[in-house]
Amino acid sequence: MSLQERIEELQTRVQQMQASSAEEVEALRIKYLSKKGEVSGLFDEFRALSKEQKAQFGQAMNRLRQTAEERMAQLRQTVEQTVAKAEVREDLTRTPDPIALGTRHPLSLVREQIIDIFSRIGFTVADGPEIEDDRHVFGLLNFAPEHPARDMQDTFFVEKEEGEQRPTDVLLRTHTSSVQTRVMLEAAEWLRNGQQDSIRVLCPGRVYRNEAISARAHCFFHQVEGLYIARKVSYADLRQTLLYFAKEMFGDKTQIRLRPSYFPFTEPSAEMDISCHICGGKGCGFCKQTGWVEILGCGMVDPNVLEACGIDSKEFSGYAFGLGIERITNLKYRVKDLRLFSENDIRFLNQFVSC
Ligand code: DAH
Numbered sequence: 001m002s003l004q005e006r007i008e009e010l011q012t013r014v015q016q017m018q019a020s021s022a023e024e025v026e027a028l029r030i031k032y033l034s035k036k037g038e039v040s041g042l043f044d045e046f047r048a049l050s051k052e053q054k055a056q057f058g059q060a061m062n063r064l065r066q067t068a069e070e071r072m073a074q075l076r077q078t079v080e081q082t083v084a085k086a087e088v089r090e091d092l093t094r095t096p097d098p099i100a101l102g103t104r105h106p107l108s109l110v111r112e113q114i115i116d117i118f119s120r121i122g123f124t125v126a127d128g129p130e131i132e133d134d135r136h137v138f139g140l141l142n143f144a145p146e147h148p149a150r151d152m153q154d155t156f157f158v159e160k161e162e163g164e165q166r167p168t169d170v171l172l173r174t175h176t177s178s179v180q181t182r183v184m185l186e187a188a189e190w191l192r193n194g195q196q197d198s199i200r201v202l203c204p205g206r207v208y209r210n211e212a213i214s215a216r217a218h219c220f221f222h223q224v225e226g227l228y229i230a231r232k233v234s235y236a237d238l239r240q241t242l243l244y245f246a247k248e249m250f251g252d253k254t255q256i257r258l259r260p261s262y263f264p265f266t267e268p269s270a271e272m273d274i275s276c277h278i279c280g281g282k283g284c285g286f287c288k289q290t291g292w293v294e295i296l297g298c299g300m301v302d303p304n305v306l307e308a309c310g311i312d313s314k315e316f317s318g319y320a321f322g323l324g325i326e327r328i329t330n331l332k333y334r335v336k337d338l339r340l341f342s343e344n345d346i347r348f349l350n351q352f353v354s355c
Contacts, residue, residue, distance in 0.1 A: 003045070007060045010038060014068040019075045022083070028075070032068050039068050106352040107222055107341055110329045111204050114224050117248040118202050121241065123226065126201040128179035130208070131158060134169035140181040140308045141265040149174060156208050156219075172208035176225035177265060177322060179203035181309055183227065188310030191229070198230035199318070204325070215337040222325035227301070229311065229318030235268070235300060238319035242272055242298065249328065250277045257292060266299025266320055277331065286334075293331060296323035 001009070014032060019025045032039045046054065046061050115125060128136075138150055149155065158170040183201050190196035203225040211217040228237070239258065246254045254277060258270040273294050276287035283289040298321035303313035326338055333352070335341070340348050 003057060004060070006042065007057065007064055010042065011060075011064050011067060014039070014064065014071055017071050017075060019079060020082075022076075022079055025072065025075050025079055029072060033072065039065055103350050103352050105341075105349060106329050106333060106335065107325050109352060110332060111222065111224065111325050113249065114245075114323075114325070114328070115202060115204065117245055118226065121244065123200050123202045123228075126179055126183050126203045128173075128176070128182045128203065128205065130173055130206055132171060132173040132178050133167065134171065136178045136181045137171065137173050137175070140185075140305065141177055142302050142304045142308070143264045147264065152210065154209055154211075156210055173205075174209050175207050175322060176203045176205045176223040177320070179205065179225055180227045180265075180320060181305075184229070184306070184309035184311055187229075191311055191316060198228070200228050200230075202226050213339065215339065218326075218338045218342070220342075221338070224323055224325060226321045227318065228320075229301065229306070229316050231316060233300075233317045233319055235319070238298060238300065238321070241319075242296070242321065246272075246274045246295075250274055250331070253280065255281065258298075261297060261299075263297055263299055265302050265305050267302045269297070269299035272296050272298060272321075295327060295331070296321050298322070 010032075017028050017032075019028055029037075031037055034040065042064070043061065046057060049057070115123075119125075134150070137155075138147065143149060155174050156172040157168075158172070160166065160168050160170075179201075180203065183199060183203070187196055187199050191199070205223065206220055207223050208220045211219050213219060226241075228241070239256075242258075243256050246256050253275075255275040257273050259273065261269045261271040263269040271294055273292035275281035276284060276291050276293050278284055278286040279291065281291040283291045287293050298319065301318040301320050306313040306316060306318070326341060329335055329341075
């Protein structure tokens, strides 16, 4: 083998050196870099060469020594780290690492902030089932019998098994307004006999709709329903409550506007926009240059709904509103893709520490 070939062959072997203990690293050092080692041996030969040959092989020889030394240092470090880790694992008297705390889900953070804001003005939280029936989700809420929301396109119906006795209209609730009906039915008698003078509840929860999953739509999402029933509740009460909420949630400068709309269970009904919190209402890409972004639906509880739930609509009136938690989270954190909320990607979730 020529000197050139021997240098190259040694270079390859040195690059591929492997060791799993300090002893093995030392053995490699002796084999290659000690006075009698292979690399040093080659240098002895090199020193005996003529000036011209030295010039020819000098660079390759230096590269060989450098590679050997670097690889050796690398192996030494890796072995030391592995040993240190093993020692740490074995030291049972060592102070433990602090527990790594997880982060709250953004939807939980926003839900709790919404609850906190409304609880400061007397709202309490009410709960209802996610598997519901037609009566609580639609019937009592003044949906006409042929209303398209009942359509298979929008609602997940729970199929009846053969021989089963229960009614066929069991479904996954499509909105948290169903909890309104349960609360009203339960409180009706107390309102009638004076044991209770008002209802003031917030109903947060998951809802389901038969939608294809995309960045903007999902087959499940989260809503918070609000309901206030008492004597002489007016549209001004609704407006003021929602203005208070918008300012607490999005900042003191936030303004609201109510646009007429339609929901079967409220009359009059409205949709509420807030002044765009990104541009302050001047118009930007986020609010599509309008200065406003829509955040919820609301209205005065339709007398038909009150009566259906056993509440005297001549004596009592009320307002209701429903907002999407994903929508508010999107506005607060600019999370535009709904799928991120349910994919459990730790890199996404770890970004949310508090509101
Ligand atoms: N339930 C409606 C929905 O899911 C939201 C809503 C609108 C709730 C108006 C209300 C209301 O209480 O008054 O789209």
